[in-house]
Amino acid sequence: SSVHENGSTRNHHSEGAIINLDHGDPTIYESYWKKLGEMSRVTFLGHQSLSYFSNKKNFCWFLEPKLEEEIKNIHNMVGNAIVEDRHIVVGTGSSQLIQAALYALSDHSLNEPNTISVVSASPYYSAYQEIADLLRSGLFKWAGDARSFDKDGPYIEMVTSPNNPDGIIRQGLVNRPNGVLIHDLAYYWPQYTAITSPADHDIMLFTLSKSTGHAGSRIGWALVRDKDVAKKMVKFMEINSIGVSKEAQIRAATILEIICGSCSQSVKPNIDLDNFFEYNKNLMAERWKRLRDVVKKNDIFYVTKYPIQYCNFTGDFTEAYPAFAWMKCKLEGVDCEKLFKEHKILTRSGRRFGCDPEYVRISMLSGDDDFDLFIQRLSTIIGSQSLNDN
Amino acid sequence: SSVHENGSTRNHHSEGAIINLDHGDPTIYESYWKKLGEMSRVTFLGHQSLSYFSNKKNFCWFLEPKLEEEIKNIHNMVGNAIVEDRHIVVGTGSSQLIQAALYALSDHSLNEPNTISVVSASPYYSAYQEIADLLRSGLFKWAGDARSFDKDGPYIEMVTSPNNPDGIIRQGLVNRPNGVLIHDLAYYWPQYTAITSPADHDIMLFTLSKSTGHAGSRIGWALVRDKDVAKKMVKFMEINSIGVSKEAQIRAATILEIICGSCSQSVKPNIDLDNFFEYNKNLMAERWKRLRDVVKKNDIFYVTKYPIQYCNFTGDFTEAYPAFAWMKCKLEGVDCEKLFKEHKILTRSGRRFGCDPEYVRISMLSGDDDFDLFIQRLSTIIGSQSLNDN
Structure with a gap:
C-alpha cells in the first residue's frame, strides 16, 4: 500500500x-x-557540513560526533539500553538500518546460494517483509511467521519490543542454533511503556520518529556489540546512500540534548520546561x-x-x-x-x-x-x- | 575500498x-x-517537519514543495535540463536514486528469473557496480563494460555525462533494442563544462554534492519522463528509507534559491554576491x-x-x-x-x-x-x- x-x-x-x-x-x-519555541532553534550557514565526512577517525565516518554523544547521554539517562562498549551506526531512519543489519548478518561467500531466512513472530511489523524482499536479494529472504519457522540452518529473527502493532514486550521466539536476533526497540521509551531494565542485545535499533516525534528527519541509530557487524553495516550505508544527512543529524543531536535537559531538574530551573x-x-x-x-x-x-x-x-x-x-x-x-x-x-x-x-x-x-x-x-x-x- | x-x-x-x-x-x-555568511542562514524550530509527509497531494509525498520549485528554477535558469512535464523524485543523494531507478526499470513478474543487465562504458563510475551488486538482487545485476556487452534482451545502460572519471561528454553506447538509459548528469553544470543544450532524457539524475558542494546534505533528484517509472522509484524510496530528510531538503532549497539569485543581476544589486x-x-x-x-x-x-x-x-x-x-x-x-x-x-x-x-x-x-x-x-x-x- x-x-x-x-x-x-x-x-x-x-x-x-x-x-x-x-x-x-x-x-x-x-x-x-x-511550547519550547526559540529554545529549540537549530541553524545552518551555507559553508557548514559541505563534506561527506563527519568524523574521519570513527569507523562510522558519517556519524556526527555531537549526535553520538547525545545518543549515549539519552540512553544513559533513560536507562533503556546499554551503550558502553557498543558501536553506534546512524541511518536514514531505522528502515535503512534494518537493511544494513540484514546485509551485515548474511553470508557473503560466493560459493553457493546461502540466502538467510528472515522471520518475525506474528503479528509482526508490516515493513519487515517489504524490506527483506524489496530487491529479491540473494543474501536474505523473508520466511514469514517465526511461530511456524522450521527450517534448519541460519536465520535472522526480528524482535520488536514493545511490539508493533500490539505493544507487547517480546523476546526471541525461535530459539534454535544459528539464529541471530535484531532487536527493534523503536518504542522502548518511557512515554509508551515501563523501562524495566537497560536492553542489552547484540543489535538494537532506535529511531527519532518514535522517540522524539521527528519522523521528517529520518534519523535512526543502531547500537551494535560486534565491531565487524557494525563495520559491515557502515559498508552498506556507504553504498546505499554515502552516509546520512548532516543537517538531520545535527538537529537530532540538539533535540536529544533538549530532552535530556528537560529531564534533569537542575538544568534551567527558571524556564518552564x-x-x-x-x-x-x-x-x-x-x-x-x-x-x-x-x-x-x-x-x-x-x-x-x-x-x-x-x-x-x-x-x-x-x-x-x-x-x-x-x-x-x-x-x-x-x-x-x-x-x-x-x-x-x-x-x-x-x-x-x-x-x-x-x-x-x-x-x-x-x-x-x-x-x-x-x-x-x-x-x-x-x-x-x-x-x-x- | x-x-x-x-x-x-x-x-x-x-x-x-x-x-x-x-x-x-x-x-x-x-x-x-x-563569503555569503549570514545570507545563507537556514533555521529550524523544534516543532517543524515532524511529519513523514511533505506534500500529501504529490505522488512523491516526501518531496518538500519548496525544493521542487527551486529544482525547476535552477534548471530553467542554467538551461542544463528540461523540467517541463517531468516528475521529480528526491533521494538521499543520487546513489539512492540510482538504486530506485534500477528497481523501477527491472521486471517484477514472478514467473521466471528476469534479472536485467546493468552496463556502463569504461571508464565508468566505480560505484555503479557496487550499487548494482550490493544485495545480489534477482531484479538487476552488473554486467560490466557496455563496450563488450553482447547479450540479447533488456538491459540498463548508465550514461554519465560529463563522465566520471574522465569528464568526456557521452551518449548511450550499446544502442540495441530493449535498452533503457539512466543519465547521470551530476557534473552537467557550468563550473565544469559548457552547457550546450538542455538535456532531454527519460531519467536524469542530479546531486547537490557536485552542483552546490553540499555533499553532507545527501540530496539528489531525478527528473523522470514516465509517471509509472517515477511512481516505482517513490515506492523504492518508501521502503528503503521512508523518504528523505526534511532538514536537508529545506536547506537544499535555500541553497539553490541563493544560487539562482546570484546569477540574476537584477536581484540584490547592493550586495556583493x-x-x-x-x-x-x-x-x-x-x-x-x-x-x-x-x-x-x-x-x-x-x-x-x-x-x-x-x-x-x-x-x-x-x-x-x-x-x-x-x-x-x-x-x-x-x-x-x-x-x-x-x-x-x-x-x-x-x-x-x-x-x-x-x-x-x-x-x-x-x-x-x-x-x-x-x-x-x-x-x-x-x-x-x-x-x-x-
Missing part, C-alpha cells in the same frame, strides 16, 4: 474528511515542541483512557490489555500506552479495516501483520484534531448499520 | 600528511559559501591551469584534453574543467595509484573504473590547502626514484 494516498487533511476538518491513522505519523509531539517523557506520557495516557472508555461503551472491539509494571525511569508503577491500538472486532468474519474505512478512518489491516482481517492497527500518535475526530467516529460504531453490512 | 580509511587531515598540514583525493569531497566550494557558477568556474579553471602546467613540466603523465565549446549559460566559448583529473602514466606497467601513494597522495586506481592501473582518478574539488600540497608533491614526481621502483 502506498503511503501517499488518501492522506488526511489536517487543517480542514469537515464532517466528511478522511482521517489517516494507517501510519504512525507522530504529530502528537507537536504540542511539546511548540516540561519533562519530555512525563509530558508526552500524560498525553498518551489520556488518549488511551478515552479510547478504552469508548471501546467499553460500544462493546464490539477487543483492545489489548497491558500489565502494570515498575518503571525505573519514572520511579512509578505504570500501564503501557503504546503508539498503536491493536483492535479486534468481537464479531467473527468482520473485515475491520473495511469497517473503519466506512467511518472515514484509515487503519492498517491485521493481514499486513500476518494476522486475520478482524484485526486493525490504529495510530495513537496523530494530531489532536484527528484524534478527537477518531474518538467521535469510533463512538458511533455501536450496533451501527455498517457492521450488519459486513 | 572503504571511504573512511586514511582520511586527510585538513587542518594539520605537516610535510608528512597524507592528502586524500580518492573521493570527490567538494570542499572547494567552502570559499564561496563562507558573486555569480555562483562564474566564481567556482574561475576556481576550477585556475586549478586546471596549475595542474596542466605541472604535468607539462614533469612530462610523465597524460591528462585528458577537452574541446572548446560554446556555453549557452555563460555566452562564451570555454574548455571543460572537470571535477576529476583522469591521468595516465606515460610509462607502461606503472601502477599509478601506488606511485601517487608513495608521494602521500591518495587517488582511485583506473582498475576501479574498469580500466588499467596506469590510470588514476584524482579529485579536483579538495580544499585549497590540499590542492596546493597536491600540486607541490606532483611537481616532485619528475624522474623520481619512486618511478624507477615500479
Whole structure:
C-alpha cells in the first residue's frame, strides 16, 4: 500500500474528511515542541557540513560526533539500553538500518546460494517483509511467521519490543542454533511503556520518529556489540546512500540534548520546561483512557490489555500506552479495516501483520484534531448499520 | 575500498600528511559559501517537519514543495535540463536514486528469473557496480563494460555525462533494442563544462554534492519522463528509507534559491554576491591551469584534453574543467595509484573504473590547502626514484 494516498487533511476538518491513522505519523509531539519555541532553534550557514565526512577517525565516518554523544547521554539517562562498549551506526531512519543489519548478518561467500531466512513472530511489523524482499536479494529472504519457522540452518529473527502493532514486550521466539536476533526497540521509551531494565542485545535499533516525534528527519541509530557487524553495516550505508544527512543529524543531536535537559531538574530551573517523557506520557495516557472508555461503551472491539509494571525511569508503577491500538472486532468474519474505512478512518489491516482481517492497527500518535475526530467516529460504531453490512 | 580509511587531515598540514583525493569531497566550494555568511542562514524550530509527509497531494509525498520549485528554477535558469512535464523524485543523494531507478526499470513478474543487465562504458563510475551488486538482487545485476556487452534482451545502460572519471561528454553506447538509459548528469553544470543544450532524457539524475558542494546534505533528484517509472522509484524510496530528510531538503532549497539569485543581476544589486557558477568556474579553471602546467613540466603523465565549446549559460566559448583529473602514466606497467601513494597522495586506481592501473582518478574539488600540497608533491614526481621502483 502506498503511503501517499488518501492522506488526511489536517487543517480542514469537515464532517466528511478522511482521517489517516494507517501510519504512525507522530504529530502528537507537536504540542511539546511548540511550547519550547526559540529554545529549540537549530541553524545552518551555507559553508557548514559541505563534506561527506563527519568524523574521519570513527569507523562510522558519517556519524556526527555531537549526535553520538547525545545518543549515549539519552540512553544513559533513560536507562533503556546499554551503550558502553557498543558501536553506534546512524541511518536514514531505522528502515535503512534494518537493511544494513540484514546485509551485515548474511553470508557473503560466493560459493553457493546461502540466502538467510528472515522471520518475525506474528503479528509482526508490516515493513519487515517489504524490506527483506524489496530487491529479491540473494543474501536474505523473508520466511514469514517465526511461530511456524522450521527450517534448519541460519536465520535472522526480528524482535520488536514493545511490539508493533500490539505493544507487547517480546523476546526471541525461535530459539534454535544459528539464529541471530535484531532487536527493534523503536518504542522502548518511557512515554509508551515501563523501562524495566537497560536492553542489552547484540543489535538494537532506535529511531527519532518514535522517540522524539521527528519522523521528517529520518534519523535512526543502531547500537551494535560486534565491531565487524557494525563495520559491515557502515559498508552498506556507504553504498546505499554515502552516509546520512548532516543537517538531520545535527538537529537530532540538539533535540536529544533538549530532552535530556528537560529531564534533569537542575538544568534551567527558571524556564518552564516540561519533562519530555512525563509530558508526552500524560498525553498518551489520556488518549488511551478515552479510547478504552469508548471501546467499553460500544462493546464490539477487543483492545489489548497491558500489565502494570515498575518503571525505573519514572520511579512509578505504570500501564503501557503504546503508539498503536491493536483492535479486534468481537464479531467473527468482520473485515475491520473495511469497517473503519466506512467511518472515514484509515487503519492498517491485521493481514499486513500476518494476522486475520478482524484485526486493525490504529495510530495513537496523530494530531489532536484527528484524534478527537477518531474518538467521535469510533463512538458511533455501536450496533451501527455498517457492521450488519459486513 | 572503504571511504573512511586514511582520511586527510585538513587542518594539520605537516610535510608528512597524507592528502586524500580518492573521493570527490567538494570542499572547494567552502570559499564561496563562507563569503555569503549570514545570507545563507537556514533555521529550524523544534516543532517543524515532524511529519513523514511533505506534500500529501504529490505522488512523491516526501518531496518538500519548496525544493521542487527551486529544482525547476535552477534548471530553467542554467538551461542544463528540461523540467517541463517531468516528475521529480528526491533521494538521499543520487546513489539512492540510482538504486530506485534500477528497481523501477527491472521486471517484477514472478514467473521466471528476469534479472536485467546493468552496463556502463569504461571508464565508468566505480560505484555503479557496487550499487548494482550490493544485495545480489534477482531484479538487476552488473554486467560490466557496455563496450563488450553482447547479450540479447533488456538491459540498463548508465550514461554519465560529463563522465566520471574522465569528464568526456557521452551518449548511450550499446544502442540495441530493449535498452533503457539512466543519465547521470551530476557534473552537467557550468563550473565544469559548457552547457550546450538542455538535456532531454527519460531519467536524469542530479546531486547537490557536485552542483552546490553540499555533499553532507545527501540530496539528489531525478527528473523522470514516465509517471509509472517515477511512481516505482517513490515506492523504492518508501521502503528503503521512508523518504528523505526534511532538514536537508529545506536547506537544499535555500541553497539553490541563493544560487539562482546570484546569477540574476537584477536581484540584490547592493550586495556583493558573486555569480555562483562564474566564481567556482574561475576556481576550477585556475586549478586546471596549475595542474596542466605541472604535468607539462614533469612530462610523465597524460591528462585528458577537452574541446572548446560554446556555453549557452555563460555566452562564451570555454574548455571543460572537470571535477576529476583522469591521468595516465606515460610509462607502461606503472601502477599509478601506488606511485601517487608513495608521494602521500591518495587517488582511485583506473582498475576501479574498469580500466588499467596506469590510470588514476584524482579529485579536483579538495580544499585549497590540499590542492596546493597536491600540486607541490606532483611537481616532485619528475624522474623520481619512486618511478624507477615500479
